[in-house]
Amino acid sequence: MTSYVLDGGRIGTLDDFWTLMGEAVNGPGGYFGRNPDSFADCLRGGFGTPDDGGFVIEWRDHELSRRALGHPETARHLEGVLARCHSTNRARVAEELARARSGRGRTLFDTLTEIIEAQAPGALRLR
Template sequence: MKTYRIDGAAVGSKADLFTEIGRAVNGDGGYFGSNFDALADCLRGGFGTPENGKFRFVLTDYKHVKTALGQEDWSTLLTVFTSESVDLWLAA
């Protein structure tokens, strides 16, 4: 199964989160999008992720990301992954 690693230590804002997701999925400087709708599209497959849905994400330093995003955006992030049935593993 394909695993994408999001470097949570590099996330200081919501914009940074989307930059890091773009890097994880499409390589350094990879464009991803800049909102949760773009994330949902990516998680459905075909925007850098496999269309067969056989992939997962690992978010490192997740407590840092949770603080950087704030409770509302953190909850939205988790909801998007859950809604699209994509595993998001939270790593310290």
């Protein structure tokens, strides 16, 4: 079984996560998604992971990542989303942003781990 290791101590922002995940799977400069939708697509196969789904993602020091990808980073990310989203999505994104700013709601860490579990059930190992 193939194992991909994420060093949670090196994840301070969402961009760090995309970079480290890409490198874990596809080596230096590697790509494995740069947004939640493309990440989910990559996890389904064809972008570096084995086609048979025989892999695990070992997220070491995940508690450091959980803090780094918490509500403040989620709010920062949502501010960018709000600035460029379609007008029909602005109210929903603004509500999510207000929750994140007040320390409530799902965080980026929650979203990423949920995507992994949905697309590669049982592959995530939080250490």
